[in-house]
Structure formats: C-alpha cells, structure tokens
Amino acid sequence: PKTYDVVIVGGGAAGIATASSLLKRRPSLDIAIVEPAECHYYQPGWTMVGAGVFQPETTRVPMGAVMPDRVTWIRQAAAGFAPDAREIALADGSSLRYRILVAAPGLRLAWEAIPGLAEALGRNGVTSNYRFDLAPYTFRLASTVQGGRALFTQPAMPIKCAGAPQKAMYLSCDIWRAAGVLPRMEVEFHNAGGVLFGVPTYVPALMEYVERYGIGLNFGSTLVGVDGDAGVATFERKGSDGTAERVERDFDMLHAVPPQRPLDVVAASPLAGAGGWIEVDPATLRHVRHPDVFALGDATNTPNAKTAAAARKQAPVVAVNVLAALEGKAPAAQYDGYGSCPLTVERGKIVLAEFGYGGALLPTFPRWILDGSRPTRLAWFLKDRMLPPIYWHAMLKGREWLCQPQPVVPSKEAA
Ligand code: FAD
Structure with a gap:
C-alpha cells in the first residue's frame, strides 16, 4: 500500500x-x-x-x-x-x-436505540434537527401546530452541541409566541441528565426563557420509545431513590435527539x-x-x-x-x-x-x-x-x- x-x-x-x-x-x-x-x-x-x-x-x-x-x-x-x-x-x-x-x-447518531423512533421520524409530528432532511420539518411543525403538547428530548451525555435540544425548543416556542399560539401549547423538556446546562453561569438566563415560555422541566427523564401512529412517547424516569418508572406522554409534536455513540x-x-x-x-x-x-x-x-x-x-x-x-x-x-x-x-x-x-x-x-x-x-x-x-x-x-x-x-x- x-x-x-x-x-x-x-x-x-x-x-x-x-x-x-x-x-x-x-x-x-x-x-x-x-x-x-x-x-x-x-x-x-x-x-x-x-x-x-x-x-x-x-x-x-x-x-x-x-x-x-x-x-x-x-x-x-x-x-x-x-x-x-x-x-x-x-x-x-x-x-x-x-x-x-x-x-x-x-x-454515530444511535436512532435505533429508541424503539419506534426511526420509523416515526418525518411524519406524525416527530422530528429532529439532528438530521439535514428533518430540520425543515421542525420549522413546518412549529409553523402549523395550533395547540396541544410539544415534547423536546435530550439523551444522556456526551452529545454534540449539548445546547441544541433546547435551542430547538426555545425557537419553536418563540414562533408560537409570535403567532399567539403559545397559550394553547403545553411544552415539556425531557432531559436524561440532571441540569438544564452543564456550566452554571448560563442557567439563570435560560431559566428566564423556560418561565417566559411556560416550559415544564423534567430531569432524569429519558426517551425510551415512540409510537408515531398513536402519538405517544415513553420515558424512563429515575426517582431519587434509584428506582425507575415508565411514563407515557401523548404529543402533537416531538423533537427527539438520539443517543450518541x-x-x-x-x-x-x-x-x-x-x-x-x-x-x-x-x-x-x-x-x-x-x-x-x-x-x-x-x-x-x-x-x-x-x-x-x-x-x-x-x-x-x-x-x-x-x-x-x-x-x-x-x-x-x-x-x-x-x-x-x-x-x-x-x-x-x-x-x-x-x-x-x-x-x-x-x-x-x-x-x-x-x-x-x-x-x-x-x-x-x-x-x-x-x-x-x-x-x-x-x-x-x-x-x-x-x-x-x-x-x-x-x-x-x-x-
Ligand atoms: P463531523 O463534522 O460530523 O464529520 C465527521 C466526518 O467523518 C463525516 O464527514 C463522515 O462522513 C466521516 N466519516 C464517518 N465515518 C467514517 C469512516 N468510517 N471513515 C471515514 N470517514 C468517516 N457546533 C458548534 O460549534 N456550534 C453549534 O451551534 C452547533 N450546533 C449543532 C447543532 C446540531 C443540530 C448538530 C447536529 C451539531 C451542532 N454542532 C454545533 C456540532 C458540530 O456540528 C460538530 O461538533 C462538528 O461537526 C464535529 O466535527 P467532526 O469533524 O468531528 O464531525
């Protein structure tokens, strides 16, 4: 050679x-x-x-x-x-x-690690800015959803651009705010990790937006399954005592970020x-x-x-x-x-x-x-x-x- x-x-x-x-x-x-x-x-x-x-x-x-x-x-x-x-x-x-x-x-983006996610992407309100072909769908959803529940998820670290899962959320919320739709939206952030952002200096400014947009924060909450046709996402929630329970949330929009390996x-x-x-x-x-x-x-x-x-x-x-x-x-x-x-x-x-x-x-x-x-x-x-x-x-x-x-x-x- x-x-x-x-x-x-x-x-x-x-x-x-x-x-x-x-x-x-x-x-x-x-x-x-x-x-x-x-x-x-x-x-x-x-x-x-x-x-x-x-x-x-x-x-x-x-x-x-x-x-x-x-x-x-x-x-x-x-x-x-x-x-x-x-x-x-x-x-x-x-x-x-x-x-x-x-x-x-x-x-490598491990889409397959979340059962049902790969099949659901691109339709049924399921999207991700982590793919070139799907980022436009995020905008389409944010522009057309007129009310209901929107879920934004973040997997365990390490991930590339750890802020990107919440960036998608804030910008979608801002589109709903400008269109007058935000009061009819219930927005949830589900983060497998335990904090909003790893460097504390930036958290207070982010929290102001979490409050302004009325976002519900869920830490230790990992996306483990998606049923696109039914519009249901399954999360595994860690309790403080180390126990884990499964929680189902139905959604009108789901922005998912896959585990990264x-x-x-x-x-x-x-x-x-x-x-x-x-x-x-x-x-x-x-x-x-x-x-x-x-x-x-x-x-x-x-x-x-x-x-x-x-x-x-x-x-x-x-x-x-x-x-x-x-x-x-x-x-x-x-x-x-x-x-x-x-x-x-x-x-x-x-x-x-x-x-x-x-x-x-x-x-x-x-x-x-x-x-x-x-x-x-x-x-x-x-x-x-x-x-x-x-x-x-x-x-x-x-x-x-x-x-x-x-x-x-x-x-x-x-x-
Ligand atoms: P990549 O740019 O992903 O390139 C890896 C290359 O390796 C690819 O071209 C791939 O085809 C090639 N490859 C794969 N397998 C093989 C193989 N077996 N043999 C040879 N080649 C192979 N960064 C910022 O700085 N600011 C931001 O605001 C920001 N926002 C982001 C938002 C999103 C939604 C995403 C997905 C990323 C974001 N990033 C951001 C992160 C940034 O894009 C990455 O950190 C950066 O691209 C890493 O560069 P890289 O060269 O290591 O990997």
Missing part, C-alpha cells in the same frame, strides 16, 4: 480544518483524506433551519468543494485501524499506510479507550498509546463540549503537533478545551456559552462588548451572519483568525 505523510480519517469540520491548517504550514505535505460521504454539512446551521432562519441548502456542499486542492481524497470509509503497522483498512479491502494518522470520523469501527479498534471514544491526551490531542496518532472533533474522549467551535481550536493544535511528530519532536501546542454553544433563546437573541475544560469560562470578547451570560443581539448577529462565513472561508481554509494555538509550556519568563 501507498504511504502518505499524513492520513486524515473523516472530511467533516475537524478533518478538513486540520488538512488546511497542515497545508498552510507545509504546502509540500502528502496528505490523504479518507471520507466516504458525497456531501459536507455545516451542522451548526441546522438549528437555524429548524426555525426557518436558514435555507437547508446553505448548510450542504458537495464534498469535493471543501477538499483542499493538494490532498488526495480517498472516497471510502475507514474499516479498521492497525496503529502498530501504521496502516488503516478501507471498506473495499485495500489499505493505506501513513507516517502520522489524524482520526476525525465524528460520532462512538463509531463501531472506532470502538472496535486499538484507538478506543473506555466507552469506545478515541483516547487522546486532552491538551496535545496525541493518542495516549500510539504516538503516531492524533485525534480531534466529536470522536475523542476529551471532556470538552463536542462542537465545531472546539474543532476550530483543535485543528491548529493538531497541525502544529503533527508537524513536530513528523520531525520526531515532542508536541509543541496545546488545546484548552474551548467549545462554544450559541443558545438561541429567541429569534434575534442568543446566550453565547463559551467555556473550556472544567467549565472554565473562555469568552472571545470582553464582557462590555458581549456578555455571554445574558441574551444579546450581537451574539445572534454572530451566529446568523458571521459564523457561517467564518466556518466556510476561515476554518475550512486554514485561516486561523482568533485561534492561534497556544504553546505547550506557557513561558512565564516571556511575560
């Missing part, structure tokens, strides 16, 4: 950004990207599609349009990892060799740690057992928020460290766990959560410009007008505005 300097598995947000970042730094690198999909998606836009703000087609491009010119695109799925041989197996039975591997295959090919490989996620050092993003392997994006075990914003900060860190590894040097850059979740609380306003490892607040702007703990129009403007072009024209092109990697050892003497 052919040996590349760098093989990148996954041409999503993380994989393309890393390829571009590497080529910006060293244009002569021989890079292959292994990616079976025909299209690349801007998934952060799906929340906006679900509220009728973005057109679906603005979130999808042909994969070839984001592949950097100088990479070899292998149009196949990775089927196995053999890090000791520095080899990956491909779906057609062939294989590739590398000097350095960057694994960025994302995660590592890809099978990853979980079954030597790259996986406990739980099946790729086990990397949280700072350098280098694999803990295989020094020729780096990983980033949704596929890793690192405890950051799984977001495109995280991948934007991780890509240059991985690029710097891959170049060091190719020269036999130690990693030179580190990642602080930055992730961002623009919580769309109403059309026109966002609570902009930005935080790193351990819930440390990492705001991009000083508070007098943008206070992330409050709903602001500026944050909506960013999400609506700025972040899509930043994604397509900066992040995916290796233009690292506001995300220069930090050196591994912060030099105190330099200060």
Whole structure:
C-alpha cells in the first residue's frame, strides 16, 4: 500500500480544518483524506433551519468543494485501524499506510436505540434537527401546530452541541409566541441528565426563557420509545431513590435527539479507550498509546463540549503537533478545551456559552462588548451572519483568525 505523510480519517469540520491548517504550514505535505460521504454539512446551521432562519441548502456542499486542492481524497470509509503497522483498512479491502494518522470520523447518531423512533421520524409530528432532511420539518411543525403538547428530548451525555435540544425548543416556542399560539401549547423538556446546562453561569438566563415560555422541566427523564401512529412517547424516569418508572406522554409534536455513540469501527479498534471514544491526551490531542496518532472533533474522549467551535481550536493544535511528530519532536501546542454553544433563546437573541475544560469560562470578547451570560443581539448577529462565513472561508481554509494555538509550556519568563 501507498504511504502518505499524513492520513486524515473523516472530511467533516475537524478533518478538513486540520488538512488546511497542515497545508498552510507545509504546502509540500502528502496528505490523504479518507471520507466516504458525497456531501459536507455545516451542522451548526441546522438549528437555524429548524426555525426557518436558514435555507437547508446553505448548510450542504458537495464534498469535493471543501477538499483542499493538494490532498488526495480517498472516497471510502475507514474499516479498521492497525496503529502498530501504521496502516488503516478501507471498506473495499485495500489499505493505506501513513507516517502520522489524524482520526476525525465524528460520532454515530444511535436512532435505533429508541424503539419506534426511526420509523416515526418525518411524519406524525416527530422530528429532529439532528438530521439535514428533518430540520425543515421542525420549522413546518412549529409553523402549523395550533395547540396541544410539544415534547423536546435530550439523551444522556456526551452529545454534540449539548445546547441544541433546547435551542430547538426555545425557537419553536418563540414562533408560537409570535403567532399567539403559545397559550394553547403545553411544552415539556425531557432531559436524561440532571441540569438544564452543564456550566452554571448560563442557567439563570435560560431559566428566564423556560418561565417566559411556560416550559415544564423534567430531569432524569429519558426517551425510551415512540409510537408515531398513536402519538405517544415513553420515558424512563429515575426517582431519587434509584428506582425507575415508565411514563407515557401523548404529543402533537416531538423533537427527539438520539443517543450518541462512538463509531463501531472506532470502538472496535486499538484507538478506543473506555466507552469506545478515541483516547487522546486532552491538551496535545496525541493518542495516549500510539504516538503516531492524533485525534480531534466529536470522536475523542476529551471532556470538552463536542462542537465545531472546539474543532476550530483543535485543528491548529493538531497541525502544529503533527508537524513536530513528523520531525520526531515532542508536541509543541496545546488545546484548552474551548467549545462554544450559541443558545438561541429567541429569534434575534442568543446566550453565547463559551467555556473550556472544567467549565472554565473562555469568552472571545470582553464582557462590555458581549456578555455571554445574558441574551444579546450581537451574539445572534454572530451566529446568523458571521459564523457561517467564518466556518466556510476561515476554518475550512486554514485561516486561523482568533485561534492561534497556544504553546505547550506557557513561558512565564516571556511575560
Ligand atoms: P463531523 O463534522 O460530523 O464529520 C465527521 C466526518 O467523518 C463525516 O464527514 C463522515 O462522513 C466521516 N466519516 C464517518 N465515518 C467514517 C469512516 N468510517 N471513515 C471515514 N470517514 C468517516 N457546533 C458548534 O460549534 N456550534 C453549534 O451551534 C452547533 N450546533 C449543532 C447543532 C446540531 C443540530 C448538530 C447536529 C451539531 C451542532 N454542532 C454545533 C456540532 C458540530 O456540528 C460538530 O461538533 C462538528 O461537526 C464535529 O466535527 P467532526 O469533524 O468531528 O464531525
């Protein structure tokens, strides 16, 4: 098999950004990207599609349009990892060799884990912004439901963009409020977890909207079954004494978010740690057992928020460290766990959560410009007008505005 300097598995947000970042730094690198999909998606836009703000087609491009010119695109799925041989197996039975591997295959949406859900989606009032083809149905439902009960669910962590289940809820409520329908709606949030949002700073602002929209909060309540024809959802509710009971709720609209798991090919490989996620050092993003392997994006075990914003900060860190590894040097850059979740609380306003490892607040702007703990129009403007072009024209092109990697050892003497 052919040996590349760098093989990148996954041409999503993380994989393309890393390829571009590497080529910006060293244009002569021989890079292959292994990616079976025909299209690349801007998934952060799906929340906006679900509220009728973005057109679906603005979130999808042909994969070839984001592949950097100088990479070899292998149009196949990775089927196995053999890090000791520095080899990956491909779906057609062939294989590739590398000097350095960057694994960025994302995660798997486990729709099948909730009996009845897959069959119900797209009709009977059952939708999910977690699928390109269904986000427009969320908007259609929010625009046509004239009263009744709407359920919004969130599975156990980790999930990508942990705020997305409630973003869909607030924006739907805002559509009902504007249409005068909200008083006839009974809205419930069912979260398998125990809190509204994992970083407490943002919870008070979110609670104001929960109250304004009259949302009923259910924590420790996991969606375990859907009967689309009957319009009934089944939840498993954990009691404080550890007991679990099943509760049925009928609905007029159900926005479901599926459990999220590592890809099978990853979980079954030597790259996986406990739980099946790729086990990397949280700072350098280098694999803990295989020094020729780096990983980033949704596929890793690192405890950051799984977001495109995280991948934007991780890509240059991985690029710097891959170049060091190719020269036999130690990693030179580190990642602080930055992730961002623009919580769309109403059309026109966002609570902009930005935080790193351990819930440390990492705001991009000083508070007098943008206070992330409050709903602001500026944050909506960013999400609506700025972040899509930043994604397509900066992040995916290796233009690292506001995300220069930090050196591994912060030099105190330099200060
Ligand atoms: P992906 O972008 O999912 O890419 C993974 C790629 O790997 C895909 O192209 C896939 O085809 C490929 N692949 C899969 N299997 C294989 C294989 N076997 N071999 C090779 N390639 C393979 N993030 C934000 O920053 N802000 C937001 O507001 C936000 N909102 C979101 C809202 C929704 C509804 C959703 C679904 C996501 C949201 N995100 C948001 C999260 C963000 O989209 C992801 O965190 C980001 O896309 C992760 O990048 P990734 O490259 O790891 O994975």
